[in-house]
Amino acid sequence: MIYLDHAATTALGPEAREAMEPYLSERFGNASEPHAYGREARAALEGARRTVAELLDCGPAQVVFTSGGSEADNQAVFGFCGRPLGRLVVSAIEHPAVREPAIELERQGFEVAWVPAGGDGVVDAAAFAEAVRPGDRVAAVMWANNVTGVVQPVEELAAIARDRGVPFHCDAVQAAASLPVSFARSGADSMAVSAHKLHGPKGVGCLVAREPARLRPLVLGGGQERGLRSGTENIPGCVGFAAALSAARSTADHRRAMRTRLEAALPEGVEVVCAAAERLPGHSLLLVPGIRAELLVLALDREGYAVAAGSACSAGDAEPSHVLLAQGMSAEEARCVLRVSLGAGTTAADVDGFAAALGRTIGTLRQGILPAA
Amino acid sequence: MYSTECVDLALSRAMAGDAGPGAVHGHAGNPACGDAVRIGLELDGARIAAARHQSFACPHATAAAELACRLAEGRDLLGAARIGAADLDARIEPPPAARACTALAADALHAALAAATASVQLAAAPERVVVAMSGGVDSAVALTKALAAGAAPVGVTLRLWVDPQAPHADRACCSPEAVRAARRTCHSLGVPHLAVDLRDAFRRTVVDDFVAAHAGGRTPNPCVRCNGAFRFSAIAAIADRLGAGRIATGHYARVERREGTALVARGADPEKDQSYMLASVPAEILERCWFPLGGQTKAETRAQARAAGLAAAAARESQEVCFAGGGDHRALVERRGGAGPEGEIVDAAGRVVGRHAGVHRFTPGQRRGLGLGGGAPAFVLRIEAAAARVVVGSRAELARTSVRVAPGRMYVAAGRVQAKLRYRQSAVWATVTPLPGGGFDLDLDEPVEGVAPGQAAVLYDGDAVVGAGTIE
Structure with missing residues (x-):
């Protein structure tokens, strides 16, 4: 079985596993305690925080560990918005971890301005500039999109928000796995990162915030993470996260080379979505006209390749991907999109084999396709 | 998420593809998710020689289409008409939210079977009876009575036109949901079900007529016209092709024979009596009709439905002017150019x-x-x-004592009758004077208010309808 779904999650890397092991067994202390066990845990936690801060280009005091990317996004959106009711600006292509909190705030009475993306998958900076007004609670645009892989002009957008005095939140969950993400240079006020997308453990991530004290906490309790995120710290997770992040950055060139190879070998009729835009290096979104992505995913699984549907009709959710619709793709096309995301360990044989399997699968499934009306 | 069986079926191409030339096709789509399934049947007489599917649909619907074709191939028309969404779900095991997807394949199969119905001729079978199914409680109980009487019923539902802009178009008595409900009722009792799409013919015959009458300042009764000139003859034609002599419906009415002629007569429940609505059904069709609920009350029907565990026990009452879908019929007339x-x-x-x-x-x-x-x-x-x-x-x-009815017809001769001039109005005694060119004049014993040209005048002798026509 060949794994080509690194945008969904990744295997725990050896660096992270090795770093974590002692903290899963003998070094099990609670970092809040003053005894030797507690001090050992505290030292590991703060060491991890310094590493993460250095790699993400921010101060250690700006790193708030969370249970993952979704919590970090929720913390940022709800934390900046607080009360009373107000207004926020969100791009139309956000991950559900930002989109759903915004929709919830809309239900509560907030005004949400949704900013569209162009056909190339890039959020429209002019529309963003028009949407953001002084007094808005937050403006949120992701660093790189999880469906298309398209990298967004974060610095430009953050500067626009800053001009208007509006905090800018950036979901960097996909980007941090393969781009040199710099919080300081981005100009963002907060940023979400997750460990399991970059060969770290599941269940840990962080919110980087310029001024963490400005945020209203979501989780109350023992006051850990300077009161912003209560709950006994996940020491093995944080240590594993730091180790994984250290190892993550060096694979971009390899991924990009593998992607180029894949996209050159695609069967006829398969199109690369947003091919002209700047994309995450291992990310390739494929349109297979007329064939439903859910069927392709199942058929490729039988062929030994794990990939994702760009837009799955999960039970009860009949909507095709809001991301693809937001950039002007038709609903029918959006249902025929396959997401292939390559990893550090992906080989030339893997991508060649995948391209061939895709060709065979399309040939088989083509029989029995209902021609468009 | 997906059962192994679901994946096997969805990826199998065994029955995938276009059916051969001369095949009949059925199509079903879900506009909410964009899924579409098309099933083609190659017929050899009444036998399905081959069943093929094409789809642009999720794995659940694709698997269901494959399975529906496998189950249908080799069966005869009525055998395939026993296949329902429940049979597909039993093997595919969709999560509750995906049952709409498997139902799509069942819909496509049944649409193809309906198309096949138009071209088959089954050998006559004396025990076979066509039961007109609306999806409601009355026809469901009528079906149980047909089974109890030892008949071999075939459920038939006519899919009729409903104003697409009506507020409750989806819930109208001849809507897709009603067709599915009727099919479920039949299948739960092991009875084959066919749903024949007569939307265009119904619109041309009944709806256009209704609009034209209103445009001319008359007050038509579309139900009397539909039963008399459309619905019963359509069902009789289907019964002929299926080799069924008899037709049963869930109406509250009876059939009485006089002077060798079949007449419709009042049902035992005075609140529900539907003989007025059936007054124009031709005698040669009434001859074949059986109204199993004619001798009982609506309350008894509901109790019987509950006792039999029929899902239809909770169904809503159907409405008059069904094709207005609960909307204002004046708005419908205006939208259809009858202002x-x-x-x-x-x-x-x-x-x-x-x-x-x-x-x-x-x-x-x-x-x-x-x-x-x-x-x-x-x-x-x-x-x-x-x-x-x-x-x-x-x-x-407003009060009138003389009314001219033309066109109209006396089914058997009668001089003194009880005349009903609107559905929700009690009958009054009247004397009938036939007119030379057909039709008749009525002299009412007591004045009646609001006599409306276009409405049906129905004449009773005792409980039997002895004449009917349109008020001039």
């Missing part, structure tokens, strides 16, 4: 007392919507469509 001309409202002496927005908005006896303001209450007396005039007057002026 009558605007004009004057005048009193009996011809004095103009106001203006109106179209004669189709009025019926004799109507008091609302005249917009005449104060003074003595005014009622519509009559509509003069040619002059675009609505004539109003006092309540006393």
Whole structure:
């Protein structure tokens, strides 16, 4: 079985596993305690925080560990918005971890301005500039999109928000796995990162915030993470996260080379979505006209390749991907999109084999396709 | 998420592809998710020689289409008509939210079977009876009675046109949901079900006629017309092709024989009696009809449905003017080009007392919507469509004792009858004088208010309908 779904999650890397092991067994202390066990845990936690801060280009005091990317996004959106009711600006292509909190705030009475993306998958900076007004609670645009892989002009957008005095939140969950993400240079006020997308453990991530004290906490309790995120710290997770992040950055060139190879070998009729835009290096979104992505995913699984549907009709959710619709793709096309995301360990044989399997699968499934009306 | 069986079926291409030339096809789509399934059947007489599917659909619907074809191939028409969504779900095991997806394949199969029905001729089978199924409780109980009587029933539902802009188009008695409910009822009792799409013919025959009558200032009764000139003859034609001699429905009415002629007669439940609505069903079709609920009350029907565990026990009552889908029939008439001309409202002496927005908005006896303001209450007396005039007057002026019915027909000779001039109106004694060119005059023993041209006049002798026609 060949794994080509690194945008969904990744295997725990050896660096992270090795770093974590002692903290899963003998070094099990609670970092809040003053005894030797507690001090050992505290030292590991703060060491991890310094590493993460250095790699993400921010101060250690700006790193708030969370249970993952979704919590970090929720913390940022709800934390900046607080009360009373107000207004926020969100791009139309956000991950559900930002989109759903915004929709919830809309239900509560907030005004949400949704900013569209162009056909190339890039959020429209002019529309963003028009949407953001002084007094808005937050403006949120992701660093790189999880469906298309398209990298967004974060610095430009953050500067626009800053001009208007509006905090800018950036979901960097996909980007941090393969781009040199710099919080300081981005100009963002907060940023979400997750460990399991970059060969770290599941269940840990962080919110980087310029001024963490400005945020209203979501989780109350023992006051850990300077009161912003209560709950006994996940020491093995944080240590594993730091180790994984250290190892993550060096694979971009390899991924990009593998992607180029894949996209050159695609069967006829398969199109690369947003091919002209700047994309995450291992990310390739494929349109297979007329064939439903859910069927392709199942058929490729039988062929030994794990990939994702760009837009799955999960039970009860009949909507095709809001991301693809937001950039002007038709609903029918959006249902025929396959997401292939390559990893550090992906080989030339893997991508060649995948391209061939895709060709065979399309040939088989083509029989029995209902021609468009 | 997906069962192994679901994945196997969805990826199998065994039955995938286009059926051969001469095949009949059925199509079903879900606009909410964009899924579409098409099933083609190659027939060898009444036997399905091959079944093939094409789809642009999720794995659940694709698997269901594959399975539906595997189950249908090799069966005869009525055997395949026993296949329902429940049979597909039993093997595919979709999560509850995906049952709409597997149902799509069942819909496509049944649409193909309906198309096949138009071309088959089954050998006559004496025990076979076609039961007209609406999806409601009455036809469901009628079906159980047919089974209990030892008949071999085939459920048939007519898919009829419903105003797409109606507020409850989806819930109307002939909507896709009603068709599915009827199919579930049949399948739960092991009975084959066919749903025949007659939307276009129904619209041309019944709906256009309804619109034209309103446009001419008349007050038509579409149900009497539909039963008399459309629905029963359509079901009889299907019964002929299926080799079934008899037709059963869930109407509250009975069949009485007099002088060698079959007559429709009042049902035992005075509240539900539907003989008025059936007054124009031709005698040769009535001859074949059986109304299993004619001898009981609606309350008994509901109790029997509950006792039999029928899902239809909780179904809503069907409405009059079913194709208006719960909407205002005047709006429907206007949307379909039947708006009558605007004009004057005048009193009996011809004095103009106001203006109106179209004669189709009025019926004799109507008091609302005249917009005449104060003074003595005014009622519509009559509509003069040619002059675009609505004539109003006092309540006393509404009463009439003589009514001309044409066209009309006496089924058996009768001089003294009880005449019913609207569905929700009690019958009055009347003397019948036949007219030379067909039709008849009625002299009513007591005055009746709001007699409306276009409505059905139905004449009873005892409980039997001995004559009927349209009020001139």
